[in-house]
Amino acid sequence: MTRHLPKLPLLALVLLAAACAPKKPPATMEAPPASARPETPAAAPIDRPATVETGASSIVPGSQDDLRAQAGGDTVLFAYDSYELDGEARATLLKHATWLRANPNVRVTLEGHCDERGTREYNLALGDRRANSAKNFLATQGIDVARLSTISYGKEKPAVDGADEAAYARNRRAVTMVMSR
Amino acid sequence: MRLILFTAALFAAPAFAQSAPLRVDINAGLMQPMPIAVPAFAPGNGASTEAGTTTQIGERAAQVIANDLKSSGLFRPLDPAAYTTTVGIDDVLKPDFPAWRTIAAQALVTGTVTSNPDGGITLACYAYDVFAGAEIARQGFVTTAAGWRRAAHKCADLVYSRLTGESGYFDSRIVYVSETGTRTKRIKRLAIMDQDGAGHRFLTSGQNLVLTPRFAPGQQTITYMSFENNRPRVWIYTLGSGRQEAVGQFSAMTFAPRFSPDGQNLVFSMAVGGNTDIYRFNLATRSTTRLTSGPGIDTSPSYSPDGTKIVFESDRGGSQQLYVMNADGSGQSRISFGEGRSASPVWSPRGDYIAFTRMGGGRFGVGVMRPDGSGERLLTNGFQDESPAWSPNGRVILFARGDRSGRSGLWSVDISGLNERRIATPLDASDPAWSPLLP
Secondary structure, eight states: OGGGOTTSOHHHHHHHHHHHGGGSOGGGTTSOOGGGOTTSTTHHHHHTHHHHHTOGGGSOTTSHHHHHHHHTOSEEEOOTTOOOOOHHHHHHHHHHHHHHHHSTTOOEEEEEEOOSSSOHHHHHHHHHHHHHHHHHHHHHTTOOGGGEEEEEEETSSOSSOOSSHHHHHHHSEEEEEEOOO | OOOOOSSOOOOOOOOOSTTSOOOOOTTSOSOOOEEEEOOOOEESSOOEETTEEHHHHHHHHHHHHHHHHHHTTSEEEOOGGGOOSOOOHHHHHSOOHHHHHHTTOSEEEEEEEEEOTTSOEEEEEEEEETTTTEEEEEEEEEEOGGGHHHHHHHHHHHHHHHHHSSOOOSSOEEEEEEEESOGGGOEEEEEEEETTSTTOEESSOSSSOEEEEEEOTTSSEEEEEEOGGGOOEEEEEETTTOOEEEOSOOSSEEEEEEEOTTSSEEEEEEEETTEEEEEEEETTTOOEEEOOOSSSOEEEEEEOTTSSEEEEEEOTTSSOEEEEEETTSOSOEEOOOSSSEEEEEEEOTTSSOEEEEEEETTEEEEEEEOTTSOSOEEOOOBSEEEEEEEOTTSSEEEEEEEOTTSOEEEEEEETTSOOOEEEOOSSEEEEEEEOOOOO
């Protein structure tokens, strides 16, 4: 994957990733922000965003990056204490269903997550509801449930650090994760 | 050790009159903690043990006892610098009460440490009413030399129980989840320590996400939740051997486990296809019984101490509220009707209260109510106070307090709402559980 890039200097890669970031739809922003990880300043831009943004030719078909690129993101967001899929979430999951039909050998895990403003055990149950909302939607689109599993992380694995509504909104999510084969 | 007392606590009037026995009334309301002297325990002989000389053990034991009593908020140990004389065996058996009165000690805890031929020690514990000049209690504890700390805790429990009329809670342990890292890279490990923070050790490596440890009534096992192999489910940890075993063969996520008071069953939640209900698992027969049904989230079950009822939370009425049912799942009825949401209920080991987490107005607090839902009182108020756990005597509540930066630690508060204190842990901490009193 990265062999297309060896001649690009590191700085250019970082700039490329940064320049492309604002164009990404909000749903893809669950990737850990490189700026929040000062101990590994360069690793994240090289490994993930740069390869994604350099074009489909560098993306392995059927991979997580492929899902993100083809469907415009791998994440759908939920309102506070809700597991209802809104219009935007359904539109994203429709693209996931299309992508799953195009990649019939791929199995995915639907991860359910919550913001931190709930009690721990309730949030495990709420995350399970969110994961199953996404799973059930894909099933209604004709995806074989044998290809779909779920897991809830409750509030244990937030996508972004922070204690404001902007952070909480991005942490209330279901993520379609391609299972390694 | 942080021992800041946020408030003074409660106790009875000084027992100047011989007719009124010295007593701490823990329900009397806001009063001053009782001044108490805990001089270094006298060496019964001069021998050395594997835990130090009897003199050294006597000094440390007095510190442990004074620290225990102080942490309750009911006692104010006097600064040892206030009394200059070293206490000898004669002083233990026949204290100089007028001298103790001059420094305004109302109670005196003293004793001896003697090494035994088998290498162990005997810690003799004496408590006196200084103004009455009378003995309150005495008891001897025979233990290994390394067990001196537990003997000291038992001495503190003796004093506490004689002066309050309640059973003690100092000879006990706390299991909790130790946390490090940022919110998005949090590493969690099970950890255990004595009630006063001594003997801290980690039980798991941090490789797997672990949550919500709780003691079995026999204290030798702990049930908890682990995400090992990306299969979130209930586990049991055996303290002696370090053995970890998954509970049952469930394809769905199991979580929120607690033991029944007889230790023969677990109750926990299982999430099947987006629906969470409560189940009972018999540890001997491995049979599973479903206790709740319906589309709501039913979780956080906790038995009454007599094992006949279970309190739990459910959002079946629209938001998280507390419900009580019979242990077989029958007779489910809602008990919480306060503002906001009520969650994570825990039945007191005395049976008289249910502790819970209250969410509302952007704040999280810990409160108590009677098992019928009456007498609700909020005890704490924080950015994120949750996960209450009871002391073995049902008079103190441990909880986790999180802040906006993502840090979290353990705190305790009396059921009166007084004596809110930070419990020191080496790293961040959450999900505390208190053991029963050790045998």
